[in-house]
Amino acid sequence: AQKVTQAQTEISVVEKEDVTLDCVYETRDTTYYLFWYKQPPSGELVFLIRRNSFDEQNEISGRYSWNFQKSTSSFNFTITASQVVDSAVYFCALSRWLTGKSTFGDGTTLTVKP
Amino acid sequence: DAGITQSPRYKITETGRQVTLMCHQTWSHSYMFWYRQDLGHGLRLIYYSAAADITDKGEVPDGYVVSRSKTENFPLTLESATRSQTSVYFCATATGEFETQYFGPGTRLLVL
Numbered sequence: 001a002q003k004v005t006q007a008q009t010e011i012s013v014v015e016k017e018d019v020t021l022d023c024v025y026e027t028r029d030t031t032y033y034l035f036w037y038k039q040p041p042s043g044e045l046v047f048l049i050r051r052n053s054f055d056e057q058n059e060i061s062g063r064y065s066w067n068f069q070k071s072t073s074s075f076n077f078t079i080t081a082s083q084v085v086d087s088a089v090y091f092c093a094l095s096r097w098l099t100g101k102s103t104f105g106d107g108t109t110l111t112v113k114p
Numbered sequence: 115d116a117g118i119t120q121s122p123r124y125k126i127t128e129t130g131r132q133v134t135l136m137c138h139q140t141w142s143h144s145y146m147f148w149y150r151q152d153l154g155h156g157l158r159l160i161y162y163s164a165a166a167d168i169t170d171k172g173e174v175p176d177g178y179v180v181s182r183s184k185t186e187n188f189p190l191t192l193e194s195a196t197r198s199q200t201s202v203y204f205c206a207t208a209t210g211e212f213e214t215q216y217f218g219p220g221t222r223l224l225v226l
Contacts (some may be wrong), residue, residue, distance in 0.1 A: 004156075006156075032212075033212045035214070035215075037217075043202070043219070043220055044217065044219055044220070045157075045204060045206075045217035047214050047215070047216065050213075050214050052212075091156055091157070093156075093157075095211075095212045096212070101159055101162065101172060101173075102147075102157075102159060102215065103159075103173075104149075104156035104157040104158070105156050106154070106155050106156045107155070107156050
């Protein structure tokens with residue numbers, strides 16, 4: 001069985017602060033994919049990033065960066081210089097090889113205050 | 115280009131009634147998925163489909179039925195709705211089994 005844990009239920013920061021959202025996963029598979037999705041207050045789900053288990057390079061996209069560490073089974077997400085528009089629920093997900101089945105964490109609600 | 119649509123967007127029904135939620139995509143993606151999102155929680159996979167006429171159970175399939183006679187449609191039927199099925203239902207598509215999933219706007223279902 002696979003599992004995704006987002007231990008931080010809620011995080012509140014003030015605009016321009018940096019914030020890191022943690023994601024820890026469990027799987028017996030050697031090949032898998034990890035994802036981050038954003039769910040703003042409007043309710044839709046927006047894809048942010050996909051990373052396969054063989055690629056441990058960190059990735060930066062504008063103010064967003066991701067740190068994948070296979071040794072600790074973590075795939076953390078950092079927002080630099082947060083903005084009010086970053087306020088949303090963020091989900092980490094793990095997708096199994098060859099089945100397409102994804103397991104989602106329970107999400108972290110990020111509130112960025114002006 | 116509508117991409118992925120779900121209908122209805124909101125539905126109120128009563129316990130015991132049959133309800134069908136529709137999902138339609140214009141991308142011809144092979145994979146389609148149904149998730150439910152309960153208040154304060156992440157998504158749980160109900161059923162998924164790798165192609166037309168190929169479906170498989172997810173994490174929480176009990177009480178649900180799916181079919182996929184055409185690539186573009188993936189309806190989800192609650193055979194006899196229960197209050198525990200009150201949730202937001204998301205449909206998603208993907209080009210491959212472990213590729214990025216693109217989500218529909220969701221259907222909010224309330225079972226009284």
